[in-house]
Amino acid sequence: MSFAAKASKRLAYDNVVACAPISIAYERYSIESAHWWIGRALHALITKAGLAPLDLDGLSVSSFTLGLDTAVGLTQHLGVSPRWLDHVPMGGASGIIALRRAARAVQCGDAELVACVAGDTNQVDTFRKTLQGFSRFAQDAVYPYGAGGPNASFALITQHYMDRYQATRADFGRICVAQRDNAMQFGQALLRKPLTLQAYLDARAVADPIHLFDCVMPCAGAEAFLVCREQTACALGLPSVRLLATIERHNAFADDPVQYRGGWAKDADELWAMSGVTPGDIDLLETYDDYPVISMMQFEDLGFCQKGEAPAFVRAHDLTVAGDFPHNTSGGQLSVGQAGAAGGYLGLVEAMRQLTGQAIGAQVHNAKTAVVSGFGMINYDRGLASAAAVLAAV
Amino acid sequence: MSVPVSPPPRRNPVARTGMPALLSAQRSRATHGLTAAAAQGLFCLQVCSDCGTRQYPPREACSHCLSAKLPFRDVDRAGVVVVDTTIRIAGEIYFRERTPWRIGTVQLDCGPIVIAHLHGDVSQGSRIRMELLTDKAGAPAMFAMPAVNTPAMQDDRQYREFTCDPKFRRVLVTDGRTEIGQALVRALSDAGARKVFVGIANPWKPFAGKQSLARAENVECVQLDVTDTASVVECAAQIGARVDILVNTTEHIRLGGLMDQTGIGIAREALELRSLGLMRLAQSFGPIMRARGADGVDSACAFVNLLAAHALMNWPSYGASSAAEAAALSMSQCLRSELRHGGIRVVNMFVGPLETEWYQNAPPPKVSPATLARAVVQALCSGQEDCFVGEVARDLRARLAANPKALERELGAA
Numbered sequence: 086m087s088f089a090a091k092a093s094k095r096l097a098y099d100n101v102v103a104c105a106p107i108s109i110a111y112e113r114y115s116i117e118s119a120h121w122w123i124g125r126a127l128h129a130l131i132t133k134a135g136l137a138p139l140d141l142d143g144l145s146v147s148s149f150t151l152g153l154d155t156a157v158g159l160t161q162h163l164g165v166s167p168r169w170l171d172h173v174p175m176g177g178a179s180g181i182i183a184l185r186r187a188a189r190a191v192q193c194g195d196a197e198l199v200a201c202v203a204g205d206t207n208q209v210d211t212f213r214k215t216l217q218g219f220s221r222f223a224q225d226a227v228y229p230y231g232a233g234g235p236n237a238s239f240a241l242i243t244q245h246y247m248d249r250y251q252a253t254r255a256d257f258g259r260i261c262v263a264q265r266d267n268a269m270q271f272g273q274a275l276l277r278k279p280l281t282l283q284a285y286l287d288a289r290a291v292a293d294p295i296h297l298f299d300c301v302m303p304c305a306g307a308e309a310f311l312v313c314r315e316q317t318a319c320a321l322g323l324p325s326v327r328l329l330a331t332i333e334r335h336n337a338f339a340d341d342p343v344q345y346r347g348g349w350a351k352d353a354d355e356l357w358a359m360s361g362v363t364p365g366d367i368d369l370l371e372t373y374d375d376y377p378v379i380s381m382m383q384f385e386d387l388g389f390c391q392k393g394e395a396p397a398f399v400r401a402h403d404l405t406v407a408g409d410f411p412h413n414t415s416g417g418q419l420s421v422g423q424a425g426a427a428g429g430y431l432g433l434v435e436a437m438r439q440l441t442g443q444a445i446g447a448q449v450h451n452a453k454t455a456v457v458s459g460f461g462m463i464n465y466d467r468g469l470a471s472a473a474a475v476l477a478a479v
Numbered sequence: 480m481s482v483p484v485s486p487p488p489r490r491n492p493v494a495r496t497g498m499p500a501l502l503s504a505q506r507s508r509a510t511h512g513l514t515a516a517a518a519q520g521l522f523c524l525q526v527c528s529d530c531g532t533r534q535y536p537p538r539e540a541c542s543h544c545l546s547a548k549l550p551f552r553d554v555d556r557a558g559v560v561v562v563d564t565t566i567r568i569a570g571e572i573y574f575r576e577r578t579p580w581r582i583g584t585v586q587l588d589c590g591p592i593v594i595a596h597l598h599g600d601v602s603q604g605s606r607i608r609m610e611l612l613t614d615k616a617g618a619p620a621m622f623a624m625p626a627v628n629t630p631a632m633q634d635d636r637q638y639r640e641f642t643c644d645p646k647f648r649r650v651l652v653t654d655g656r657t658e659i660g661q662a663l664v665r666a667l668s669d670a671g672a673r674k675v676f677v678g679i680a681n682p683w684k685p686f687a688g689k690q691s692l693a694r695a696e697n698v699e700c701v702q703l704d705v706t707d708t709a710s711v712v713e714c715a716a717q718i719g720a721r722v723d724i725l726v727n728t729t730e731h732i733r734l735g736g737l738m739d740q741t742g743i744g745i746a747r748e749a750l751e752l753r754s755l756g757l758m759r760l761a762q763s764f765g766p767i768m769r770a771r772g773a774d775g776v777d778s779a780c781a782f783v784n785l786l787a788a789h790a791l792m793n794w795p796s797y798g799a800s801s802a803a804e805a806a807a808l809s810m811s812q813c814l815r816s817e818l819r820h821g822g823i824r825v826v827n828m829f830v831g832p833l834e835t836e837w838y839q840n841a842p843p844p845k846v847s848p849a850t851l852a853r854a855v856v857q858a859l860c861s862g863q864e865d866c867f868v869g870e871v872a873r874d875l876r877a878r879l880a881a882n883p884k885a886l887e888r889e890l891g892a893a
């Protein structure tokens with residue numbers, strides 16, 4: 086018996102759009118709180134849209150460092166009064182999941198203007214504290230084992246992937262080097278020093294086979310965007326993107342001893358069927374890149390190449406903005422930095438800018454269709470949340 | 480192959496002593512099911528009573544059928560290392576001082592995936608035997624050992640972090656007058672202790688075995704009377720900084736309950752020696768040991784108490800003594816929490832009647848002093864903190880776990 090197999094065709098998102106992408110420039114360390122960063126992003130958003138705080142009737146918040154506060158508390162802190170409120174604590178999947186929920190709210194009339202925002206601070210000891218208390222399983226069964234944090238978890242996943250599919254460090258290096266190339270033109274990236282493949286290979290080991298340039302730099306920052314109807318965006322003078330399809334999945338393939346695929350592999354067929362386009366139609370791909378091995382899994386599981394062929398795929402393609410397969414066009418988290426939950430928004434706001442011709446860095450020529458994917462929450466030994474969206478220029 | 484551990488170098492008197500930096504011992508309550516197993520050297524996981532699924536990490540519901548009936552049961556320890564890594568940069572001071580540190584993903588034959596510390600002789604593809612140990616902070620830890628013993632495996636650098644191996648360490652046996660004390664001196668010397676200090680109260684009084692103690696290599700008799708505060712303070716001042724393992728071997732077992740003794744003299748003596756004696760040792764030696772919990776190969780590591788198993792439930796035939804043992808047990812639990820800050824383990828050895836003169840009236844089976852001494856060494860080498868020695872002690876543990884009230888009646892009828 087499978088209820089999923091009998092599921093009816095999914096409803097299209099009609100004329101719902103996302104617009105007003107906001108990126109508050111990241112800082113390595115910040116003395117400010119997450120509230121401050123979220124406040125800056127929302128302020129930039131309403132300024133760009135020409136709105137007042139009370140015009141926002143929907144709000145979706147993602148953050149790891151709000152301390153005692155929830156999204157509800159934030160409404161009073163920030164002086165907004167939404168009739169639709171969401172809290173999406175899903176790490177790297179937060180952006181897409183916030184978007185797909187907000188889109189349905191707008192489509193059904195539960196809200197007209199939903200501000201989606203993610204922000205985190207990074208005070209000197211924030212990262213270590215977040216790791217230790219990241220999840221119950223992290224506290225009980227991972228962090229006490231060497232305190233390597235996600236570096237150690239991804240070291241195990243990366244080593245396993247390398248053994249299973251004969252991937253080499255240089256293959257991962259190609260992803261990192263191309264992204265650095267993209268970041269050099271993205272003024273807000275924290276890491277803009279040129280990176281060569283040799284420098285990547287020579288970097289110091291962190292947790293074998295993970296080396297320095299496989300790791301993201303934790304930092305403070307915030308990202309935001311607005312979800313509304315296309316005519317509302319037009320009235321506000323905001324270039325927007327349409328939502329062709331989305332997927333979301335949690336705790337997929339629980340029996341795999343070590344993660345070598347994500348939930349995308351379960352849902353990619355549905356994503357493409359709903360979108361009406363194919364991988365060949367995609368002008369740019371924004372993957373969640375907390376480590377390059379995860380970007381490779383997204384290439385495969387989303388159908389840009391066969392399972393196990395991502396190493397050959399990255400050897401065969403130029404992943405820079407000017408290349409034949411533009412990927413993580415702002416430099417991704419590997420070069421821009423990982424601002425907590427905002428990392429789950431980074432690729433999404435970048436794709437929105439690319440599709441509307443508003444790139445901060447290099448512009449992908451004639452970008453019409455993009456795929457953004459998200460991945461989050463290393464609860465025990467693997468990332469549990471996966472999500473993806475197909476976006477198109479209006 | 481493990482590199483045999485080297486004897487500690489001569490200490491540089493002006494160098495800083497390594498400070499114990501511990502990990503957080505905060506765990507979910509379910510995970511303390513593992514703590515309970517680790518304390519006794521068992522290997523248990525949650526086993527669903529409804530569907531039989533074995534699961535890890537511990538949960539509040541079965542991840543297969545959502546049942547809440549999840550007792551911890553002995554399960555097969557065998558497994559295979561699916562993948563391993565060497566952590567070179569760690570987030571916590573404890574591990575920063577111990578990198579490189581190896582961990583791996585282990586698939587247990589009984590099902591679960593376990594992130595575990597790895598013994599130096601295992602790597603990707605190795606068959607392993609999983610041990611449940613306690614770390615320096617007292618929290619349970621999965622440790623993958625080679626499935627087949629390897630040379631010097633006990634000396635593995637990571638494994639030694641979880642054990643209290645006497646090899647190259649200096650030990651104080653608090654009472655050398657008794658057969659038990661002397662058996663421990665021999666067992667600890669045989670286990671590679673660099674030095675064994677032996678406490679002797681009132682040294683002018685003769686006792687059996689004095690000559691062989693005096694002749695033994697690396698054994699030094701020191702004056703120590705745990706009923707005398709000044710004596711304990713003086714002894715700690717002399718040798719406290721050189722005691723890495725303290726084994727409290729004082730004994731006071733006397734036949735009789737409460738009403739069939741005349742007065743409270745004997746009971747007071749028992750309390751003075753067993754519980755207040757433990758407190759004096761804790762006050763004088765504890766702070767020095769706690770400060771030396773990360774002091775190299777011969778760091779301070781364990782405070783061992785020998786306790787009559789009837790500390791756990793009064794045996795009216797030895798009623799007043801049982802009460803004194805219970806008081807000592809309670810003190811040891813407090814001490815355990817106090818010494819944990821230094822990474823020092825309190826090891827409690829629960830033992831049934833011994834083959835000694837004071838247990839003349841107790842029926843067999845009884846435990847010989849040599850057996851008890853071997854069990855102490857075994858507990859130290861395997862990292863246990865609660866150890867039940869002999870048939871009577873193990874029987875008592877099982878009956879206590881099953882029905883404490885029944886045990887009270889049964890011991891009262893004997």
Ligand SMILES: [Zn+2]
Nearest residue numbers: 527530541544
């Ligand atoms: Zn079950």
